Amino acid sequence: xxxxxxxxxxxxxxxxxxxxxxxxxxxxxxxxxxxxxxxxxxxxxxxxxxxxxxxxxxxxxxxxxxxxxxxxxxxxxxxxxxxxxxxxxxxxxxxxxxxxxxxxxxxxxxxxxxxxxxxxxxxxxxxxxxxxxxxxxxxxxxxxxxxxxxxxxxxxxxxxxxxxxxxxxxxxxxxxxxxxxxxxxxxxxxxxxxxxxxxxxxxxxxxxxxxxxxxxxxxxxxxxxxxxxxxxxxxxxxxxxxxxxxxxxxxxxxxxxxxxxxxxxxxxxxxxxxxxxxxxxxxxxxxxxxxxxxxxxxxxxxxxxxxxxxxxxxxxxxxxxxxxxxxxxxxxxxxxxxxxxxxxxxxxxxxxxxxxxxxxxxxxxxxxxxxxxxxxxxxxxxxxxxxxxxxxxxxxxxxxxxxxxxxxxxxxxxxxxxxxxxxxxxxxxxxxxxxxxxxxxxxxxxxxxxxxxxxxxxxxxxxxxxxxxxxxxxxxxxxxxxxxxxxxxxxxxxxxxxxxxxxxxxxxxxxxxxxxxxxxxxxxxxxxxxxxxxxxxxxxxxxxxxxxxxxxxxxxxxxxxxxxxxx
Amino acid sequence: xxxxxxxxxxxxxxxxxxxxxxxxxxxxxxxxxxxxxxxxxxxxxxxxxxxxxxxxxxxxxxxxxxxxxxxxxxxxxxxxxxxxxxxxxxxxxxxxxxxxxxxxxxxxxxxxxxxxxxxxxxxxxxxxxxxxxxxxxxxxxxxxxxxxxxxxxxxxxxxxxxxxxxxxxxxxxxxxxxxxxxxxxxxxxxxxxxxxxxxxxxxxxxxx
Numbered sequence: 001x002x003x004x005x006x007x008x009x010x011x012x013x014x015x016x017x018x019x020x021x022x023x024x025x026x027x028x029x030x031x032x033x034x035x036x037x038x039x040x041x042x043x044x045x046x047x048x049x050x051x052x053x054x055x056x057x058x059x060x061x062x063x064x065x066x067x068x069x070x071x072x073x074x075x076x077x078x079x080x081x082x083x084x085x086x087x088x089x090x091x092x093x094x095x096x097x098x099x100x101x102x103x104x105x106x107x108x109x110x111x112x113x114x115x116x117x118x119x120x121x122x123x124x125x126x127x128x129x130x131x132x133x134x135x136x137x138x139x140x141x142x143x144x145x146x147x148x149x150x151x152x153x154x155x156x157x158x159x160x161x162x163x164x165x166x167x168x169x170x171x172x173x174x175x176x177x178x179x180x181x182x183x184x185x186x187x188x189x190x191x192x193x194x195x196x197x198x199x200x201x202x203x204x205x206x207x208x209x210x211x212x213x214x215x216x217x218x219x220x221x222x223x224x225x226x227x228x229x230x231x232x233x234x235x236x237x238x239x240x241x242x243x244x245x246x247x248x249x250x251x252x253x254x255x256x257x258x259x260x261x262x263x264x265x266x267x268x269x270x271x272x273x274x275x276x277x278x279x280x281x282x283x284x285x286x287x288x289x290x291x292x293x294x295x296x297x298x299x300x301x302x303x304x305x306x307x308x309x310x311x312x313x314x315x316x317x318x319x320x321x322x323x324x325x326x327x328x329x330x331x332x333x334x335x336x337x338x339x340x341x342x343x344x345x346x347x348x349x350x351x352x353x354x355x356x357x358x359x360x361x362x363x364x365x366x367x368x369x370x371x372x373x374x375x376x377x378x379x380x381x382x383x384x385x386x387x388x389x390x391x392x393x394x395x396x397x398x399x400x401x402x403x404x405x406x407x408x409x410x411x412x413x414x415x416x417x418x419x420x421x422x423x424x425x426x427x428x429x430x431x432x433x434x435x436x437x438x439x440x441x442x443x444x445x446x447x448x449x450x451x452x453x454x455x456x457x458x459x460x461x462x463x464x465x466x467x468x469x470x471x472x473x474x475x476x477x478x479x480x481x482x483x484x485x486x487x488x489x490x491x492x493x494x495x496x497x498x499x500x501x502x503x504x505x506x507x508x509x510x511x512x513x514x515x516x517x518x519x520x521x522x523x524x525x526x527x528x529x530x531x532x533x534x535x536x537x538x539x540x541x542x543x544x545x546x547x548x549x550x551x552x553x554x555x556x557x558x559x560x561x562x563x564x565x566x567x
Numbered sequence: 568x569x570x571x572x573x574x575x576x577x578x579x580x581x582x583x584x585x586x587x588x589x590x591x592x593x594x595x596x597x598x599x600x601x602x603x604x605x606x607x608x609x610x611x612x613x614x615x616x617x618x619x620x621x622x623x624x625x626x627x628x629x630x631x632x633x634x635x636x637x638x639x640x641x642x643x644x645x646x647x648x649x650x651x652x653x654x655x656x657x658x659x660x661x662x663x664x665x666x667x668x669x670x671x672x673x674x675x676x677x678x679x680x681x682x683x684x685x686x687x688x689x690x691x692x693x694x695x696x697x698x699x700x701x702x703x704x705x706x707x708x709x710x711x712x713x714x715x716x717x718x719x720x721x722x723x724x725x726x727x728x729x730x731x732x733x734x735x736x737x738x739x740x741x742x743x744x745x746x747x748x749x750x751x752x753x754x755x756x757x758x759x760x761x762x763x764x765x766x767x768x769x770x771x772x773x774x775x
Binding site: 016017019020022023024026027029030031032033035036037038039040041042043044047 | 595596597734735738739740741743744747753755756758760761762763764
């Protein structure tokens with residue numbers, strides 16, 4: 001029976017009970033939970049009929065009476081008679097509503113209830129089903145409303161974050177296009193976050209600061225610790241917290257150009273601040289990449305200009321490049337060739353040392369690296385020895401020597417001045433002079449020899465006076481010409497010569513005796529000595545003119561060996 | 568209990584809802600907002616009619632009610648003159664941290680009796696917010712007995728008693744049925760109904 005059939009004989013008692021059901025139904029409708037509804041129904045049953053509630057079985061809910069549940073599974077949704085132990089009469093009334101079936105109200109009695117009672121029980125079950133349906137609908141609505149509220153909340157959060165992101169983006173983009181550089185970026189991030197902001201280079205040196213309490217001096221980590229920190233920051237997908245700071249890297253294409261950090265010892269920074277820091281790092285990366293690109297372009301133009309000047313170029317092209325660099329090329333210049341190294345041989349470090357020294361001295365700003373040498377176009381008459389000392393200081397020790405070419409009054413003079421500087425540098429090596437700055441102008445007799453148009457005459461003069469000694473040195477790997485050169489350059493002084501050659505006085509005497517024997521010349525004759533000294537200098541000149549640049553020998557490396565001629 | 572047909576109706580402040588002197592009403596509602604929809608008009612009509620109003624609230628936010636009332640009448644004045652007593656449940660229902668039925672009935676006897684005999688009010692409206700009974704305190708289990716015995720007190724004075732039950736707090740259906748049996752009238756979904764579940768105090772007390 002699914003429809004509620006009203007008995008024919010509606011007595012006054014039944015009408016009163018119907019009102020009870022009406023009130024109960026309203027109370028169920030107002031109820032706040034299924035349990036409350038079911039308890040109301042169960043409590044009402046004894047007042048409506050002479051029976052008791054066996055169970056209220058709900059669809060999908062665990063049953064306290066499995067046997068009964070099994071019977072109900074077999075029964076139709078419309079309910080019907082069920083078997084209950086010790087109860088001759090038991091009935092399952094469906095808890096139904098148009099929106100679904102929720103289970104059964106199972107009641108039992110000693111005797112079958114009257115028609116009126118059964119009618120009331122069925123009405124109660126239907127009312128309970130309707131209240132359950134209403135309750136579920138209400139719960140569903142509440143869940144939907146709650147979900148909607150959550151979605152709205154999330155949406156508000158997303159819109160808020162988007163607005164903040166746009167604000168950050170707009171502010172920092174404005175900084176990027178305004179050309180305010182690192183200072184402007186630091187200032188913008190500080191304004192957006194309210195926290196002090198520092199921008200460091202990759203080595204930890206402070207480059208910009210915005211906000212209060214700027215530390216003085218600015219703390220700097222040791223290099224190894226700094227590198228570790230940068231490695232960790234590179235691996236971190238979000239800004240890295242390090243002590244009281246939050247830091248983000250400016251690293252276009254993985255190359256760390258700088259670091260931007262928020263000073264946040266209280267850990268107050270939230271998502272908004274992190275976002276501002278990340279955007280700031282992006283803008284900083286763009287700015288630093290731009291600055292580096294400019295610097296590289298300028299460096300390339302400078303290098304190209306120096307190369308053209310040294311190899312010879314047309315004046316118009318050189319002047320055009322110089323104008324692009326805002327450089328006055330029409331001043332007198334000298335070409336310098338500088339060679340040396342610090343405690344370790346590092347061409348790049350040597351180049352930087354020369355660059356800094358030349359800028360500080362000042363001696364010039366146009367320079368290029370050529371292998372182990374640096375070529376500087378000096379735009380003034382500086383103290384070259386002072387420049388050499390400045391390079392040594394920049395290197396923090398090591399060696400440096402300079403060959404200085406003649407003045408270039410015209411652009412066409414640069415290649416000649418460059419050749420002179422290289423020659424002076426070679427003579428420094430071949431004549432075994434101490435490290436110094438040598439001007440081509442000061443080379444004396446060497447300059448005379450270099451200027452001689454007929455090198456054949458010079459070579460014949462060398463062969464005439466020291467040819468046998470050169471042959472002997474070559475055959476025996478001896479060192480007699482070098483010995484003679486030092487001896488004559490020191491005015492025939494034994495002690496000074498032995499010290500310069502780093503040999504024993506007796507070795508020197510033995511070598512001089514061999515020289516006398518081979519040449520048959522008297523070394524005490526001033527005329528002989530003059531010609532021999534000129535011949536050795538001519539030989540140095542020829543060597544310098546014919547040789548390619550040779551590596552600088554380590555000090556004290558010559559003059560050693562077991563051969564007495566070399567001792 | 569309820570008075571005869573000749574007794575004039577008392578305004579409940581809600582359209583179509585009239586109560587009679589001697590009514591003991593159980594008002595079911597869901598949440599504070601619905602509570603105020605019943606409580607505020609009931610008190611406002613009483614104050615405006617010159618009735619003595621005694622309101623015992625369990626909700627500490629009493630300003631919510633006085634604020635609503637003050638939109639249409641001078642609440643402070645009515646409190647100052649003694650027409651309107653607003654008190655908290657701790658002092659009325661739970662003095663000393665426990666509930667005693669006799670003490671509570673004495674409380675009403677004193678309050679209503681004084682209002683009628685001494686202060687000269689011709690009618691008294693009493694209202695109690697009953698959520699205090701859900702606290703884990705001694706004596707609260709006698710709530711049903713109290714409600715049943717209150718029915719014997721009602722005819723002694725020209726008065727109406729309104730008991731407020733929040734269905735979101737009173738979730739036990741069995742308790743709700745027992746409460747239903749102790750109130751001759753029930754206010755549900757804005758409708759005031761003669762309660763067919765009502766059981767005379769003697770019968771109810773036998774069961775309780």
